[in-house]
Amino acid sequence: MREFAASDSGKTLLQILENVNDVITVRDAETGETLAVSGAVEEMYGYTAAEFRDLSIEAYSAGPPEYTQERALELVDEARMNGETSFEWKAKRADGSEFWTEINISRTELEGQSVLVSVVRDVTERKEYELELERYERLVSLISDPVFTFDENDRIDYVNEATLALTGHSREELVGAHPRKLSVDQAQTREHLEAIHELQDGEDDSVRLEGTITRDDGTERTIESNMALLPPTDDGEFGGAVGVSRDITRRKRREEKLERFASVLSHDLRNPLNAAMAQLTLLREVEGCDSEYVDTLEELTDRMAEIIDDVLTLAREGQYVTDPEAFSLPEVVGEAWNTAGTPEATLVVDDELGVVEGDRPRVGRLLENLFNNAIRHAGDDVVVEVRRLPDGFAVCDDGPGIPPDERDDVFDYGYSTNTDGTGFGLNIVAEIADAHNWDVVVGESDAGGACFEITGLSE
Structure with a gap:
C-alpha cells in the first residue's frame, strides 16, 4: 500500500485512496483545505503526499498565461457550484518539468462533510499527440494544393481548404463520401483505387494518377494526384491513403x-x-x-x-514532364556534346554534376541547343563549362556574352542576333525547362561570356 497523507479529520478517507494509480485529492468544499492526497502523487509530481498536501495549487501549475492560481480557483468554484467539472491542466513537477493532466472534480458528501474530490490523470502522451496533430492539420490547411485522405474503406475522411476550393463542395459534403462522388469516369475511379491499394504489396512509395472531376457547379476539371499509403491497420490491412492534387486543366x-x-x-x-x-x-x-x-x-x-x-x-x-526518371547528368552532357560540339571547341565538366530527375531526351536537347548557341556566337574554338549549382546546373562559355538589356529577350519566340539561326533554339531551352518546372536565366560567366543557369531541380 502506498503512503497517503491526510489531516486528522480526513483519516477515514484513506480507504478510498488505496491502490489508485491516478492522483486523488480530497478538499473541504467550503474552506478548500486539503483533507487527503493519494500516494500516487509522488510518482506523478515528485512530491511526497505530505509535501503536496501543504502546497498551493500555483506551486505545481505551469503558470501564466493560462495555468494560474486564479484560474484554478475559478474551476474549483465551478465544481463547487455545479457539482462537477472536467478540464485539462498543464502541471509542473518538483524538478520544474512540465506535463499535461486531465482533472475531474466532483462535489460529494462524506460522513456529513461536503468535499471536492479531484482525480488527476497524466495525459501528456495523448496531449502531445493531439498538439502534433493540430500542428500538422494547421500546416496542411495552409498548403495551397488540395490535400485529402481516404480511410480504410476508401471513404474521404479529411480535406483541406484548397480541396474545398477546387471541388466547390463543402466539407460536410465530402467527408464520408466515396471518391466516385466527384469522378466523371467511374471505371477510372475503380482503376485508381486499385492502383492505390497495390502500393501495399509493391515497391513504390507513391503513385501518380490523372483524372477528371465534376465540381459542385457542374464544370469539369482535370487533376493530377500523387497518392501515398497511410500506416496499415493493426492487423496489417490497408489503412487508407493521403493525396496531394493539382489542377492541370489549363496545362x-x-x-x-x-x-x-x-x-x-x-x-x-x-x-x-x-x-x-x-x-x-x-x-x-x-x-x-x-x-x-x-x-x-x-x-x-x-x-x-x-x-x-x-x-x-x-x-x-513544351509538354509537361509527367514521368521523370533519374539519370546521370554527366552522361547526357557528353552525349549532347558529341552531337553539337566541334573538334576545335573545349568542354569542361564539373565532377559534381551528379544525378538529376527529368526527361532524359529533352534534357539532352536542352544541352544541345545551349552548346549550339555557344558555338554559333563564340566560334568553333569556344570553351564551354557545365558546372553544378546548389539546385541545378549552369552552362557557361567564354564568348562575347549577352548585353544585360537583351537577356530578358533571348528566350522569346524568333529572337536571334545571328542571320543563320531560326530564333527558336533558346526558346526551346526555355520550354523544356518550363516543362520540368525548372527556371532558366541568363547572366555573365567568369570569362565574360554567356552563362545559362537552370535551377529548381529536385534534390
Whole structure:
C-alpha cells in the first residue's frame, strides 16, 4: 500500500485512496483545505503526499498565461457550484518539468462533510499527440494544393481548404463520401483505387494518377494526384491513403493545342513544302536548270524546313514532364556534346554534376541547343563549362556574352542576333525547362561570356 497523507479529520478517507494509480485529492468544499492526497502523487509530481498536501495549487501549475492560481480557483468554484467539472491542466513537477493532466472534480458528501474530490490523470502522451496533430492539420490547411485522405474503406475522411476550393463542395459534403462522388469516369475511379491499394504489396512509395472531376457547379476539371499509403491497420490491412492534387486543366488544354499545332506543322505545312523541294530537285536535275534563282529558292525552302522542324520541336518539348526518371547528368552532357560540339571547341565538366530527375531526351536537347548557341556566337574554338549549382546546373562559355538589356529577350519566340539561326533554339531551352518546372536565366560567366543557369531541380 502506498503512503497517503491526510489531516486528522480526513483519516477515514484513506480507504478510498488505496491502490489508485491516478492522483486523488480530497478538499473541504467550503474552506478548500486539503483533507487527503493519494500516494500516487509522488510518482506523478515528485512530491511526497505530505509535501503536496501543504502546497498551493500555483506551486505545481505551469503558470501564466493560462495555468494560474486564479484560474484554478475559478474551476474549483465551478465544481463547487455545479457539482462537477472536467478540464485539462498543464502541471509542473518538483524538478520544474512540465506535463499535461486531465482533472475531474466532483462535489460529494462524506460522513456529513461536503468535499471536492479531484482525480488527476497524466495525459501528456495523448496531449502531445493531439498538439502534433493540430500542428500538422494547421500546416496542411495552409498548403495551397488540395490535400485529402481516404480511410480504410476508401471513404474521404479529411480535406483541406484548397480541396474545398477546387471541388466547390463543402466539407460536410465530402467527408464520408466515396471518391466516385466527384469522378466523371467511374471505371477510372475503380482503376485508381486499385492502383492505390497495390502500393501495399509493391515497391513504390507513391503513385501518380490523372483524372477528371465534376465540381459542385457542374464544370469539369482535370487533376493530377500523387497518392501515398497511410500506416496499415493493426492487423496489417490497408489503412487508407493521403493525396496531394493539382489542377492541370489549363496545362492539358495547352498540350491539346500544342498537339493540334504539331499536327498542322507535320502535315499541312511540311507536305506542300516537301512537294516544292521535290519540284526544285526535278527542275535542277531533270530540266538542267542551274541558276542563282534556283539556288535562292533551295535556300529558302531549306530554311522553311528548318523553321518547321524547330517549331515542331518547340510544340512537343513544351509538354509537361509527367514521368521523370533519374539519370546521370554527366552522361547526357557528353552525349549532347558529341552531337553539337566541334573538334576545335573545349568542354569542361564539373565532377559534381551528379544525378538529376527529368526527361532524359529533352534534357539532352536542352544541352544541345545551349552548346549550339555557344558555338554559333563564340566560334568553333569556344570553351564551354557545365558546372553544378546548389539546385541545378549552369552552362557557361567564354564568348562575347549577352548585353544585360537583351537577356530578358533571348528566350522569346524568333529572337536571334545571328542571320543563320531560326530564333527558336533558346526558346526551346526555355520550354523544356518550363516543362520540368525548372527556371532558366541568363547572366555573365567568369570569362565574360554567356552563362545559362537552370535551377529548381529536385534534390
